[in-house]
Amino acid sequence: xxxxxxxxxxxxxxxxxxxxxxxxxxxxxxxxxxxxxxxxxxxxxxxxxxxxxxxxxxxxxxxxxxxxxxxxxxxxxxxxxxxxxxxxxxxxxxxxxxxxxxxxxxxxxxxxxxxxxxxxxxxxxxxxxxxxxxxxxxxxxxxxxxxxxxxxxxxxxxxxxxxxxxxxxxxxxxxxxxxxxxxxxxxxxxxxxxxxxxxxxxxxxxxxxxxxxxxxxxxxxxxxxxxxxxxxxxxxxxxxxxxxxxxxxxxxxxxxxxxxxxxxxxxxxxxxxxxxxxxxxxxxxxxxxxxxxxxxxxxxxxxxxxxxxxxxxxxxxxxxxxxxxxxxxxxxxxxxxxxxxxxxxxxxxxxxxxxxxxxxxxxxxxxxxxxxxxxxxxxxxxxxxxxxxxxxxxxxxxxxxxxxxxxxxxxxxxxxxxxxxxxxxxxxxxxxxxxxxxxxxxxxxxxxxxxxxxxxxxxxxxxxxxxxxxxxxxxxxxxxxxxxxxxxxxxxxxxxx
Amino acid sequence: xxxxxxxxxxxxxxxxxxxxxxxxxxxxxxxxxxxxxxxxxxxxxxxxxxxxxxxxxxxxxxxxxxxxxxxxxxxxxxxxxxxxxxxxxxxxxxxxxxxxxxxxxxxxxxxxxxxxxxxxxxxxxxxxxxxxxxxxxxxxxxxxxxxxxxxxxxxxxxxxxxxxxxxxxxxxxxxxxxxxxxxxxxxxxxxxxxxxxxxxxxxxxxxxxxxxxxxxxxxxxxxxxxxxxxxxxxxxxxxxxxxxxxxxxxxxxxxxxxxx
Numbered sequence: 001x002x003x004x005x006x007x008x009x010x011x012x013x014x015x016x017x018x019x020x021x022x023x024x025x026x027x028x029x030x031x032x033x034x035x036x037x038x039x040x041x042x043x044x045x046x047x048x049x050x051x052x053x054x055x056x057x058x059x060x061x062x063x064x065x066x067x068x069x070x071x072x073x074x075x076x077x078x079x080x081x082x083x084x085x086x087x088x089x090x091x092x093x094x095x096x097x098x099x100x101x102x103x104x105x106x107x108x109x110x111x112x113x114x115x116x117x118x119x120x121x122x123x124x125x126x127x128x129x130x131x132x133x134x135x136x137x138x139x140x141x142x143x144x145x146x147x148x149x150x151x152x153x154x155x156x157x158x159x160x161x162x163x164x165x166x167x168x169x170x171x172x173x174x175x176x177x178x179x180x181x182x183x184x185x186x187x188x189x190x191x192x193x194x195x196x197x198x199x200x201x202x203x204x205x206x207x208x209x210x211x212x213x214x215x216x217x218x219x220x221x222x223x224x225x226x227x228x229x230x231x232x233x234x235x236x237x238x239x240x241x242x243x244x245x246x247x248x249x250x251x252x253x254x255x256x257x258x259x260x261x262x263x264x265x266x267x268x269x270x271x272x273x274x275x276x277x278x279x280x281x282x283x284x285x286x287x288x289x290x291x292x293x294x295x296x297x298x299x300x301x302x303x304x305x306x307x308x309x310x311x312x313x314x315x316x317x318x319x320x321x322x323x324x325x326x327x328x329x330x331x332x333x334x335x336x337x338x339x340x341x342x343x344x345x346x347x348x349x350x351x352x353x354x355x356x357x358x359x360x361x362x363x364x365x366x367x368x369x370x371x372x373x374x375x376x377x378x379x380x381x382x383x384x385x386x387x388x389x390x391x392x393x394x395x396x397x398x399x400x401x402x403x404x405x406x407x408x409x410x411x412x413x414x415x416x417x418x419x420x421x422x423x424x425x426x427x428x429x430x431x432x433x434x435x436x437x438x439x440x441x442x443x444x445x446x447x448x449x450x451x452x453x454x455x456x457x458x459x460x461x462x463x464x465x466x467x468x469x470x471x472x473x474x475x476x477x478x479x480x481x482x483x484x485x486x487x488x489x490x491x492x493x494x495x496x497x
Numbered sequence: 498x499x500x501x502x503x504x505x506x507x508x509x510x511x512x513x514x515x516x517x518x519x520x521x522x523x524x525x526x527x528x529x530x531x532x533x534x535x536x537x538x539x540x541x542x543x544x545x546x547x548x549x550x551x552x553x554x555x556x557x558x559x560x561x562x563x564x565x566x567x568x569x570x571x572x573x574x575x576x577x578x579x580x581x582x583x584x585x586x587x588x589x590x591x592x593x594x595x596x597x598x599x600x601x602x603x604x605x606x607x608x609x610x611x612x613x614x615x616x617x618x619x620x621x622x623x624x625x626x627x628x629x630x631x632x633x634x635x636x637x638x639x640x641x642x643x644x645x646x647x648x649x650x651x652x653x654x655x656x657x658x659x660x661x662x663x664x665x666x667x668x669x670x671x672x673x674x675x676x677x678x679x680x681x682x683x684x685x686x687x688x689x690x691x692x693x694x695x696x697x698x699x700x701x702x703x704x705x706x707x708x709x710x711x712x713x714x715x716x717x718x719x720x721x722x723x724x725x726x727x728x729x730x731x732x733x734x735x736x737x738x739x740x741x742x743x744x745x746x747x748x749x750x751x752x753x754x755x756x757x
Contacts, residue, residue: 063692162692166587186725189587190580196562199593199616222593224617393544394559404730411732421557422512422565426729428580433722435709440702442724455564459544459557 020057020160025245027167029159031152034171036163036243044072050156062162067155070118077157091137105131121155128154141439163244165192165216172212172240177449180209180240181377181402184450186428188213191373192220194455195398199224201370202363204390206230206259206383208376211241213400217373218250226253228360228369230262230387232378255360262386265361275354368392375400380454381410385417393419393460400451407454419461427452500558502539505640507559507569515569517561519640530554561641563610570604577603577674580727581698582610585672589696591615595669598688600624600655600681603674605634611672612644620647626654656681666690674698679711686715 020026020039028035028047035047039054052072057064066074091097106128114124128150129135138146161167169185177183191213197203197220205227207213214229218241221227229236236256264270369391374383380399391397401407407425414420429447434440500506500520508516510528518526524535531549538547538558546555559565567579585607591597591614602608602625611621625631631652638645651658655675668688673681678697685695695717697708705722712720 061691164590166590169587185587186580186584186723189583193563193579193583193586193610196564196613198613219592220614224593393542394557395544396562396564408732421509423732424729425732426580426727428584429726429728431724431726433705433724435705435720435722437710440706447726457544457559457565459559460542460546 018162019059019061022058025163025243026054026057026062027161027163027171027243029161029167030157032174034167034174036168036171038245047158048156057160060160062160065157065159067121067157074158089136090140090143093139094142097134097137103132103134104128105133121151124154125150165219165244168215168240168243169212172210176210180212181375181400182449182451183209183212183375183400183402184428184430184446186430187400187451187453188216190426190428190453191375191398191400192216194453195371195373195396197221197371197373201225202368203227203371203373204230204364204369204387205373206376206387207373208232208237208378209240211236211238213373213375214238215241215244215246218246218254219244221253223247223250223253225370226255226363228255228257228363230257230259232259232376255356255363257357257360257364261361262364265364266386266389270361272354272358275357364390369395371395372397373400374398377402379406379409381406381413384410385413388417388419388458391458393458395458397456397458399454401454402451404452407452410454414456419459420456421459423454423456425452425454498543500539500541500543502535503640504642505561505637506538506543507561507565508533509557509559515559515565517566517569517637519637526556528556530556561609561643563606563613566609567606570606577607577698578727580725582607584723584725585696585698586610586614589670589672589694591670592619593617594619596620596622596667598622598624598655598668598671598685600671600673601626601675602631602634602650604630605637607672607674608634608638608648609641609644612647615647616644618647620649622649622651624651624653624655624658626652628652660684660688663688668693670694670696672696672698676704678704679707682708682711682717683715686717 022039022041024039026037026039028037028045030048033048037045037047037054039057041055041058042053044051045054050068052068052074054074056066056074056076060076065077067077069075111124111128114127119127125147129147132146135143135146165188166185169180169183169188172180173182173184191197195203197217199220199222201221202225203217203221205214205217206229214227214236215238217227223246231237261270261274264274367390372384372387372391372395374380374387374397376383380401384397384399388397399407399410401410404425404427411423411425414423427448428450429445430450431442431445433442502520502522505517505519508518508526508528510516510530514528516526516528518524518535520535520539522536522539526533526535531551531554533547533549533556541547541558543558543560545557547558548555563582564579567577567582585591589597589611591611593615594617595615596619597611597615599608599611599621600623602623605623608621608623612619615621625634631650635650638648638650656677665687667690668685669690670693671685671689673695674697678699682695685693689695695712699705699708709720709722
């Protein structure tokens with residue numbers, strides 16, 4: 001698809017304000033803490049040391065705030081108008097304030113009693129203020145800070161927001177950076193633009209970031225175009241991808257292909273039989289909805305796990321996830337009548353997967369991808385050296401690595417390979433600021449821990465096809481670079497296209 | 498895909514010399530590598546070597562992309578770098594079929610990235626009050642066939658503009674790169690959808706104070722301020738070690754959402 005060379009189609013319908021439905025994927029937000037969950041009736045959810053049901057969220061729009069009430073139900077809470085600042089009694093500085101830990105007259109038991117009585121958070125905070133001997137002596141700023149801190153602890157306001165790359169990448173970086181190789185969200189933002197990820201492209205991606213990079217790419221492409229994901233092991237991990245809640249139509253352009261077959265594809269020795277020789281592996285993919293890695297991950301999960309539904313230990317939940325994410329038509333083994341039906345289903349799914357892999361192989365073999373994204377825990381050099389052959393000339397590629405050194409080596413090897421221009425090694429640092437009257441300052445400098453990027457553009461390799469429009473005198477100048485052809489021809493008889 | 502006449506392409510001389518060129522049959526490019534004829538480029542494939550008239554040196558002709566556009570337009574006054582553009586696209590949720598307002602157009606680098614992101618049916622409404630710049634960018638985009646239908650250029654001062662023809666609640670995001678954005682924040686509240694986003698790019702900290710005040714007064718929530726610093730490294734090959742800091746640039750972004 002060549003972008004919008006043709007007339008733009010009908011205006012996309014304005015869905016108005018989307019109402020949350022049963023089964024939707026949402027993100028719970030409390031202050032700066034996020035958690036991705038799937039809305040399911042009567043399913044207990046834990047978040048920030050509280051548990052509740054999401055039933056009452058259904059029917060509301062994104063951005064609605066709720067309060068957790070007794071019994072675990074969520075009540076919508078209107079954003080209060082901030083009380084107009086009455087002239088509060090306050091001190092000028094802290095010279096007379098002694099921090100002896102005894103300034104709060106309410107004990108832990110008193111507070112617990114208040115909570116048990118069902119007193120609202122706001123009330124508890126008010127009580128704490130009144131029972132603090134030093135509150136009046138604090139400066140206004142210190143009072144604000146104190147109130148904010150207590151509110152954070154006792155007022156449980158939860159906002160339900162729509163998943164997006166922005167929110168999910170912030171969430172993953174804060175809660176489970178190890179799963180995404182410590183890729184900070186500004187680095188991910190660079191990858192999406194440097195890689196020119198947009199609707200209509202044919203992209204190749206190899207990532208071990210729980211599917212976050214894949215999800216970001218799918219969001220940017222809006223279901224238009226195609227993505228071929230290369231995966232190590234038995235199958236791709238797509239826990240983060242599920243959190244986006246993409247419509248099923250997005251799956252039509254999503255393909256996957258095993259990394260261990262890439263070499264044979266490049267050398268022209270790949271054949272359909274190679275895929276069906278691994279029934280065991282495919283079975284693993286079916287049942288664990290991802291890879292062995294994911295199984296290990298879910299074993300380590302505590303109640304504060306971030307993306308609950310996809311990583312749940314319940315096989316039923318996993319099947320549900322699989323249904324939604326992997327296969328739109330598939331009913332799921334929940335409805336299996338007998339073991340025989342189950343086996344038939346499994347075979348059918350395996351056959352479909354095999355077909356998909358063959359389609360992916362065909363797409364890759366065209367060697368005309370619009371871009372390559374690599375973001376994994378493996379050393380990037382061997383990956384790049386083989387995967388770049390699938391990319392058309394004049395197309396971008398971006399490699400993410402948690403560390404700089406592997407990218408340095410990659411840079412050198414790419415220079416040796418040739419066919420690459422505009423190689424850039426970069427890193428972004430991020431700092432957020434607290435902006436309050438008379439109290440503005442930077443909060444946190446995030447550097448080095450966000451990963452590094454190597455990016456560049458492909459150009460035609462010199463030795464594949466000598467430019468036939470070249471005059472004879474010019475070819476003598478080029479003779480050094482065009483020396484290879486004979487050897488290469490022997491190596492890949494079928495790839496000379 | 499063959500290169501066509503009247504299209505704009507990126508002429509790559511080396512990593513630090515790139516130029517945006519509109520191809521005409523009779524056109525000529527002159528640079529340090531020699532003289533290149535447009536007609537030697539038209540009809541060829543992207544990413545292949547193109548030789549000069551004396552067959553001594555070559556250049557590459559590349560497809561446009563947000564990064565290459567930003568690099569080739571760098572010579573003009575610009576404080577928005579590629580990494581800022583990327584971060585803005587993430588914060589603003591620039592995605593397929595969205596409607597985004599941008600002010601000011603400036604060199605059009607950010608416009609290009611936003612427009613690419615909202616393909617196939619989204620729209621960027623971009624405002625520029627300087628007539629010369631408005632005409633220049635508009636003309637340039639005439640030959641950007643992929644995205645020109647997704648951009649509407651306005652030669653208007655967004656601060657005074659009444660937005661009469663825009664219906665309430667139809668804009669997904671607003672992106673501002675202008676000296677005094679606090680003067681036009683108020684009108685965006687009605688234009689934005691629920692949970693709509695405003696992203697403001699500011700070079701100075703005093704501007705940040707002013708904009709945060711204005712946002713709070715106008716009932717916007719979730720105000721976050723970031724500073725983004727880019728470091729790029731150069732790798733010196735024969736010594737097989739990296740060089741160090743080459744380019745450090747800083748910029749400040751404030752992003753906020755419309756309150757329900």
